[in-house]
Amino acid sequence: MIGFGASLAYAGFVAMCLAMERHHEQVFRTRAVPPRRRRLLSVLGWLLLVASVLAMVSASGWGLGLVLWAGILTATAIPLSILLTYAPRMALMLAAAPLPAGLALLLSVP
Amino acid sequence: MARIGPSFRSVASLRVRLPPDTERRRLGGLLLRSLAGIGGGYALAALATVVLSLSLPLARSEAVLAATMASFAVHAAAIIWAFAARSALRAVTGLVTGAALLTLIHLVVQGQLP
Amino acid sequence: MKEGFRQSMAWLHRWAGLLVGWVLFAVFLTGTAAYLRPEISYWMRPELALSRPGPADAEVAVRAMQAMAPNSPSWFINLPDERDTTLRVFWREPGARGRGFREAVLDPATGRTVEARETLGGEFFYRFHFQLHYVGVLWGRWIVSICAMFMLVAIVSGIITHRRIFADFFTFRPGKGQRSWLDGHNICAVLALPYHLMITYTGLVLFMLMVMPWGIDRAYPGGRAAFNAEAFGSAPPRPRAGNAAPLSPVLPLVQEAERRWGGGRVGRIVVANPGDANATIQLVRADSERISYNPQSLTFDGPTGALIQDSGEGHPVAEVRGWMYGLHIGRFAGPLLRALFILSGLAGTAMVATGCVLWATKTRQQAARQGRVGFGTHLLEHLNVATIAGLPLAMAAFFWANRLLPAGMPQRADWEVHVFFATWGLCLIHPLFRRGRQAWIEQFAIGALAFALLPLLNVLVTQRHLLATLSEGDHVRAGFDLGLLGCALMLGALAWKVARHRPAPASSRVPSSIPRPGRSVEAAR
Numbered sequence: 153m154i155g156f157g158a159s160l161a162y163a164g165f166v167a168m169c170l171a172m173e174r175h176h177e178q179v180f181r182t183r184a185v186p187p188r189r190r191r192l193l194s195v196l197g198w199l200l201l202v203a204s205v206l207a208m209v210s211a212s213g214w215g216l217g218l219v220l221w222a223g224i225l226t227a228t229a230i231p232l233s234i235l236l237t238y239a240p241r242m243a244l245m246l247a248a249a250p251l252p253a254g255l256a257l258l259l260s261v262p
Numbered sequence: 263m264a265r266i267g268p269s270f271r272s273v274a275s276l277r278v279r280l281p282p283d284t285e286r287r288r289l290g291g292l293l294l295r296s297l298a299g300i301g302g303g304y305a306l307a308a309l310a311t312v313v314l315s316l317s318l319p320l321a322r323s324e325a326v327l328a329a330t331m332a333s334f335a336v337h338a339a340a341i342i343w344a345f346a347a348r349s350a351l352r353a354v355t356g357l358v359t360g361a362a363l364l365t366l367i368h369l370v371v372q373g374q375l376p
Numbered sequence: 377m378k379e380g381f382r383q384s385m386a387w388l389h390r391w392a393g394l395l396v397g398w399v400l401f402a403v404f405l406t407g408t409a410a411y412l413r414p415e416i417s418y419w420m421r422p423e424l425a426l427s428r429p430g431p432a433d434a435e436v437a438v439r440a441m442q443a444m445a446p447n448s449p450s451w452f453i454n455l456p457d458e459r460d461t462t463l464r465v466f467w468r469e470p471g472a473r474g475r476g477f478r479e480a481v482l483d484p485a486t487g488r489t490v491e492a493r494e495t496l497g498g499e500f501f502y503r504f505h506f507q508l509h510y511v512g513v514l515w516g517r518w519i520v521s522i523c524a525m526f527m528l529v530a531i532v533s534g535i536i537t538h539r540r541i542f543a544d545f546f547t548f549r550p551g552k553g554q555r556s557w558l559d560g561h562n563i564c565a566v567l568a569l570p571y572h573l574m575i576t577y578t579g580l581v582l583f584m585l586m587v588m589p590w591g592i593d594r595a596y597p598g599g600r601a602a603f604n605a606e607a608f609g610s611a612p613p614r615p616r617a618g619n620a621a622p623l624s625p626v627l628p629l630v631q632e633a634e635r636r637w638g639g640g641r642v643g644r645i646v647v648a649n650p651g652d653a654n655a656t657i658q659l660v661r662a663d664s665e666r667i668s669y670n671p672q673s674l675t676f677d678g679p680t681g682a683l684i685q686d687s688g689e690g691h692p693v694a695e696v697r698g699w700m701y702g703l704h705i706g707r708f709a710g711p712l713l714r715a716l717f718i719l720s721g722l723a724g725t726a727m728v729a730t731g732c733v734l735w736a737t738k739t740r741q742q743a744a745r746q747g748r749v750g751f752g753t754h755l756l757e758h759l760n761v762a763t764i765a766g767l768p769l770a771m772a773a774f775f776w777a778n779r780l781l782p783a784g785m786p787q788r789a790d791w792e793v794h795v796f797f798a799t800w801g802l803c804l805i806h807p808l809f810r811r812g813r814q815a816w817i818e819q820f821a822i823g824a825l826a827f828a829l830l831p832l833l834n835v836l837v838t839q840r841h842l843l844a845t846l847s848e849g850d851h852v853r854a855g856f857d858l859g860l861l862g863c864a865l866m867l868g869a870l871a872w873k874v875a876r877h878r879p880a881p882a883s884s885r886v887p888s889s890i891p892r893p894g895r896s897v898e899a900a901r
Contacts, residue, residue: 154712165546168545169545169546172545174547175546175547215667215699216667216708216713219667219703219709219713220712220713220716222570222571222574223571223713223716223717223719223720224716225567225570226567226568226570226571226716226719226720226723227716227719229545229546229567230563230567230568230719230723232546233545233546233547233548233563233567234548236546236547236548237548237549237550292387295384307588308588308590309590311588311590311591312590312591312594314591315590315591315592315594315595316591316594316595320693321606321691322595322596322606323603323606323607323691323694324607324691324692324693324694325591325595325693326591326592326595326596326603326607327607327693327694327696327697328693328696329591330584330585330588330591330592331581331584331693331696331697331700333584333588333591334525334528334577334580334581334584334588335577337525338525338528338529338532341388341529342385342388342529342532342533342536345384345385345387345388345533346381346384346385348380
């Protein structure tokens with residue numbers, strides 16, 4: 153569950169990044185982000201972050217869950233900023249991580 | 263001067279070079295703000311702690327803890343205010359007003375108690 | 377007016393950060409190390425065998441204390457857990473004043489004291505990060521508290537100054553001199569901002585009654601004992617009766633406590649006036665169990681074992697304070713969360729370091745523009761090297777001293793600390809004889825080497841080297857050795873990075889009024 157939450161937070165950050173011109177350029181080589189897509193991406197980003205809070209809280213309760221979440225945000229955002237600089241494509245691909253993580257979670261819960 | 267020099271220039275370099283008289287006034291202003299923020303801010307935070315400790319509608323120990331925990335936010339806010347105010351004089355006036363207000367609250371609350 | 381406001385916030389941010397930056401760096405780095413306090417202490421006492429906590433530990437410890445210190449006014453028994461597997465006891469010497477404590481580590485199987493080398497272990501980093509060393513305890517705490525206040529102001533003014541940091545959230549542009557340092561500073565600051573705010577504010581709260589005593593002094597003119605009783609429900613100490621009475625068995629009390637706490641564990645046992653008719657036995661709940669560090673405790677009558685006082689969850693505000701306390705020391709954190717705390721702590725360390733370097737870079741740039749490099753610039757760069765590169769090296773030296781100083785040496789624990797500071801002092805002198813980046817490269821490289829060789833040194837001078845600990849299942853020691861190699865890698869990477877750095881053609885010599893964006897300015901030259 154915690155791994156799933158972390159992957160959601162990462163994906164949320166990636167979505168938010170893609171809504172920003174500078175980071176969009178890093179990944180897609182163009183600064184132009186269509187306004188509608190930008191809005192969609194940033195809403196998606198926030199939704200994913202909210203989902204990751206919920207995952208953390210359901211895994212460890214409110215107190216511990218929120219503390220864990222704050223730590224996970226740092227632990228996912230720092231690698232993302234490094235990847236965006238040195239391996240932007242990889243940064244994008246890793247955003248798909250919630251899929252396998254969620255699948256693993258579903259399979260592990262009887 | 264050797265230590266203050268570079269930083270001061272870094273702020274000043276963004277502006278037109280100031281005549282020495284204005285520079286001295288700016289330096290004086292910064293000094294006054296620092297004193298007001300650090301010393302005055304601490305005094306204000308201490309005053310707020312005392313007033314809140316005695317007047318928060320909580321158990322005595324709870325009020326003391328709450329007031330003391332909040333005091334650092336008061337101090338930080340006072341320092342920020344001291345540097346955010348438009349002029350150094352305004353900064354000082356603001357802090358004094360705050361202190362006066364706290365004292366007033368204190369007197370009112372204490373006066374109501376038998 | 378808006379610009380003036382931003383500028384004065386920038387001024388405040390820079391000066392608040394700079395004035396205490398070096399202290400903050402040391403506090404952050406040693407504080408981060410303090411998350412591993414039990415692990416460091418365990419590693420630094422290779423004589424201790426791997427033991428597992430058992431149900432009889434409390435009983436063993438009490439019997440051992442009855443034999444060792446029957447006349448002591450108070451015993452403190454720290455029960456082992458998964459992290460700190462040692463059974464450690466402290467007691468006050470009869471008739472001692474102040475903090476006259478003695479300490480021993482017991483073998484949980486036999487109750488005999490285990491002879492281990494004299495060392496402060498992880499306790500040193502822990503204590504240093506809030507009260508420094510060589511200055512009085514109170515002085516140190518005041519200095520660190522004042523620095524923490526500066527830090528709080530630097531954080532708040534930093535957020536106001538660099539509002540754009542939230543837009544530039546993930547931006548890192550390497551190889552662009554000052555710009556890159558600024559990006560790095562922003563990343564370390566923003567991405568762990570909740571942690572930085574939390575750790576700074578809660579750090580202030582830890583010593584709030586020392587720094588801000590005015591509220592409690594006015595509300596409790598009679599002294600703090602009344603406050604402690606009201607706020608934390610701590611029982612007032614019972615005076616010694618003077619007639620002897622045997623202590624009740626402790627195991628049933630421990631079981632009673634665990635029942636009351638719904639399976640919660642006892643972490644510490646405090647016995648006051650053992651052997652006296654007025655003895656008390658206080659069982660304190662383990663601090664790894666709840667975030668809040670408002671220790672729940674049960675106090676029993678010593679001779680009869682009857683419950684005297686149950687300090688429960690505490691009042692709401694006291695509980696908030698307990699949360700702040702607990703969040704700061706992070707003892708509730710399991711392995712994952714502890715790793716995240718350490719990561720955030722390192723981000724904070726890097727934030728302070730990049731801030732200091734950024735400032736030096738800026739100053740150097742300005743000095744170059746004006747054609748003369750003043751004493752201030754040199755001092756700044758010099759102190760940056762000695763603090764940022766020197767401290768990790770000094771920490772490695774501390775570990776070396778632990779392994780190499782003879783076991784029976786008088787004041788051995790103190791000498792380990794002296795070696796730490798002597799090494800740090802050498803790091804302060806060393807840049808005087810080196811030009812430019814050479815000092816950075818050498819100190820980082822020596823630090824890397826010192827960390828990398830520690831596991832090897834272990835093979836030579838102790839039985840607890842990596843091969844033995846791995847096969848024995850002693851994960852703490854094995855993990856610690858691997859962690860040392862990790863530190864070596866990190867420092868090595870830094871040394872390599874600085875050495876490989878090619879400054880762009882010294883554009884500072886080219887007369888130019890516009891700072892060019894691509895200009896590379898190195899950290900310290």
